[in-house]
Amino acid sequence: MNREVVIRTDKLTKQFGDFIAADQLSIEVYAGEIFGFLGANGAGKTTAMRMLCGLSVPSSGTATIAGYDVYSQTEQIKKHIGYMSQKFSLYEDLTVRENIRFFGGIYGLSDKQIKEKSALLINTLGMEQMAAKLVADLPLGWKQKLAFSIAILHDPDIVFLDEPTGGVDPITRRQFWDLIYNAADRGITIFVTTHYMDEAEYCNRISMMVDGQVKALDTPANLKKQFNVATMDEVFFHLARSAKRKGD
Amino acid sequence: MNSIVLEHICKSYDKGRVRAAQDISLEIPKGELFGLIGPDGAGKTTLFRILTTLLLPDSGDAYVDGHHVVKDYRNIRQHVGYMPGRFSLYQDLTVEENLNFFATVFGTTVSEHYHLIRDIYMQLEPFKDRRAGKLSGGMKQKLALCCALIHKPTVLFLDEPTTGVDTVSRKEFWQMLKGLREQEITIMVSTPYMDEATLCERIALIQEGRILEIETPQAITHAFPDKLYGMRAENMSALSKLLHASPQVASCYSFGAAHHVTLRPGADIAGVSSELQAAGVRQLETEEIQATIEDCFIKLMNHEPGSSHQDR
Numbered sequence: 001m002n003r004e005v006v007i008r009t010d011k012l013t014k015q016f017g018d019f020i021a022a023d024q025l026s027i028e029v030y031a032g033e034i035f036g037f038l039g040a041n042g043a044g045k046t047t048a049m050r051m052l053c054g055l056s057v058p059s060s061g062t063a064t065i066a067g068y069d070v071y072s073q074t075e076q077i078k079k080h081i082g083y084m085s086q087k088f089s090l091y092e093d094l095t096v097r098e099n100i101r102f103f104g105g106i107y108g109l110s111d112k113q114i115k116e117k118s119a120l121l122i123n124t125l126g127m128e129q130m131a132a133k134l135v136a137d138l139p140l141g142w143k144q145k146l147a148f149s150i151a152i153l154h155d156p157d158i159v160f161l162d163e164p165t166g167g168v169d170p171i172t173r174r175q176f177w178d179l180i181y182n183a184a185d186r187g188i189t190i191f192v193t194t195h196y197m198d199e200a201e202y203c204n205r206i207s208m209m210v211d212g213q214v215k216a217l218d219t220p221a222n223l224k225k226q227f228n229v230a231t232m233d234e235v236f237f238h239l240a241r242s243a244k245r246k247g248d
Numbered sequence: 249m250n251s252i253v254l255e256h257i258c259k260s261y262d263k264g265r266v267r268a269a270q271d272i273s274l275e276i277p278k279g280e281l282f283g284l285i286g287p288d289g290a291g292k293t294t295l296f297r298i299l300t301t302l303l304l305p306d307s308g309d310a311y312v313d314g315h316h317v318v319k320d321y322r323n324i325r326q327h328v329g330y331m332p333g334r335f336s337l338y339q340d341l342t343v344e345e346n347l348n349f350f351a352t353v354f355g356t357t358v359s360e361h362y363h364l365i366r367d368i369y370m371q372l373e374p375f376k377d378r379r380a381g382k383l384s385g386g387m388k389q390k391l392a393l394c395c396a397l398i399h400k401p402t403v404l405f406l407d408e409p410t411t412g413v414d415t416v417s418r419k420e421f422w423q424m425l426k427g428l429r430e431q432e433i434t435i436m437v438s439t440p441y442m443d444e445a446t447l448c449e450r451i452a453l454i455q456e457g458r459i460l461e462i463e464t465p466q467a468i469t470h471a472f473p474d475k476l477y478g479m480r481a482e483n484m485s486a487l488s489k490l491l492h493a494s495p496q497v498a499s500c501y502s503f504g505a506a507h508h509v510t511l512r513p514g515a516d517i518a519g520v521s522s523e524l525q526a527a528g529v530r531q532l533e534t535e536e537i538q539a540t541i542e543d544c545f546i547k548l549m550n551h552e553p554g555s556s557h558q559d560r
Contacts, residue, residue, distance in 0.1 A: 139289060195412065243416075
C-alpha cells in the first residue's frame with residue numbers, strides 16, 4: 001500500500017545528562033491515521049511528544065513532521081500541527097467566541113476565515129447557547145470538545161492529543177472520540193496518548209514505550225495476538241511490567 | 249458503627265451557580281472500602297473537603313467517627329488521614345523528611361506505626377534522600393499515602409489517588425489499599441476510572457453533585473435493566489453508524505473492542521443481526537454480556553432529570 005507518511009522518526013534520541021529519556025525512537029505515522037502513543041508514567045512519552053512538536057531539540061537522530069525537519073524547521077512544524085492536552089487547553093477568562101478568534105489569529109487565519117470557521121465550529125458542536133459564555137463556566141466535557149475543535153481550527157496535518165479525555169464523563173468521552181474519528185476522516189492525522197485502555201482499541205495502530213524505547217508497534221488486534229491476551233489492558237501490563245525505570 | 253455519615257449535605261459555589269453537592273446523604277460503616285465514582289466536576293472533592301473539615305457545607309450535617317464536621321472539627325483533624333488530589337507534600341523536603349514532618353505534626357514517630365506503611369515504604373526506601381519534587385508520579389503517590397497513614401488514622405480519605413497514573417501503578421495502588429483494609433481503617437476513595445469501582449466494597453456513582461446510586465458494585469451491575477449485547481465486526485466505525493441508525497436499537501456505546509448495544513422493546517437481536525448483515529456488515533459477532541459499571545453509569549446519566557445527556 002502506498003501511504004503517505006506524516007511523522008517519520010529515525011533513531012530519535014533525547015538525553016538529559018546521562019539520562020536517556022527517549023532512546024532511538026524509529027516510528028512512521030501515516031496520513032489520516034489514529035495513532036495511539038502509550039507508555040507507563042516516566043517512559044518518555046512527554047519528551048518524545050515535545051520533540052515531535054518542535055518544542056525540544058533532539059540530542060541525536062532525525063525526524064520530519066508533516067515534511068518539516070525537527071532541527072531546522074520548528075516554526076513550520078508549529079504551523080502545521082495542532083496540540084491539545086488535558087491540562088492546558090483554552091483561556092478560561094475569555095468567552096467561547098473569543099477563544100476561537102484568539103487561536104484563529106495565532107494560527108494566522110484571516111478575519112474572514114475566522115468568522116466562517118467560528119460559525120461552523122459553534123454550529124457543529126451545538127454550542128450556540130454557550131458562545132458568549134466564559135470558558136471557565138463551561139462543564140469540563142464541553143471545554144474538552146471545544147479545545148479539540150480549536151486545536152484543528154487551522155486544518156493542521158497532525159493533531160497531538162495528550163490525555164484529552166482524562167476525568168471526562170463516560171458519555172462525553174465517547175462523543176469526544178466521535179470528534180476524533182470525524183477529524184481523521186477529514187484526513188487529519190491523530191497522535192494521541194491515553195490511560196484508558198478501551199480507547200487504545202479505537203486507534204488504528206499503537207506504539208508502547210517502555211524505559212524510553214518503543215517496545216511494540218502494531219494494530220491493537222495484532223498486539224493482542226502477539227502477546228496472546230484478550231485485552232489491550234493486558235498487553236500494556238505485560239510490557240510495562242518489565243519497566244526498570246518505573247521506580248524512579 | 250458508622251465511620252462516615254453525610255445527612256442532606258448541600259454546597260454550592262459562585263453564588264449558587266455551581267451546585268457541587270445537592271442533598272447528599274450516605275453512611276459508611278467502619279472498616280469499609282468505599283468508592284466515590286464519577287467524572288471531574290461531579291462533586292467528589294467537595295465531599296472530601298467537607299469531611300476533612302476544610303470546607304463548610306451550606307446546609308446539612310456530616311460526621312466522621314461520630315464527630316460533627318463543624319462543631320467538632322479539631323477531633324476529626326487529629327484522627328483522619330487525607331491524600332488530596334493535587335500532590336501536596338513539601339517538594340523541597342526529601343522523602344524521609346516529609347515522612348518525619350507529618351509524623352511530628354501528628355505527635356507521633358515514624359517507628360510507632362511503621363508496620364502500617366512498611367510494605368509501601370520499602371519501595372520508596374532506595375530514594376529516601378531524594379527530594380519529593382523529583383519523584384516520579386507513582387512514587388509521589390506512594391509517599392503521599394505513607395504520609396497520610398503515619399499517624400494510624402481511623403479514616404483515610406483518598407481523593408483520586410490514581411488519576412493520571414498508568415495502569416500498572418494503578419493496579420499496585422489498589423493492591424496496597426486491600427492490605428490496609430485488614431488494619432480496619434475505613435477508606436473513602438474517589439476515582440474517575442469506572443473499572444476501579446469493582447475493587448471497592450460499596451460505591452456511590454456521582455454526577456453533577458448528585459448521587460445516582462449507592463450499592464455494592466455487583467448489585468449495581470446485576471440491576472442493569474436491559475439485555476446488553478457486545479457486537480463486533482470488521483469495520484467498527486461502520487457498525488456503529490448502522491447501529492445508531494437502526495430503529496430497533498435503543499442505545500449503542502463504544503467499549504473498546506466491542507460496541508455495547510441495548511434494544512428497543514419488541515426488537516430482537518437476531519433481527520438486528522440479519523439487518524446488519526444485509527447492510528453489508530462483515531464478520532459480525534454478537535454475544536449477550538454482563539453490564540459493567542460504566543454501562544450502568546451511562547444508563548443512570550441518561551435517566552437523570554435535567555441531565556445534559558439524553559437517550560436518542
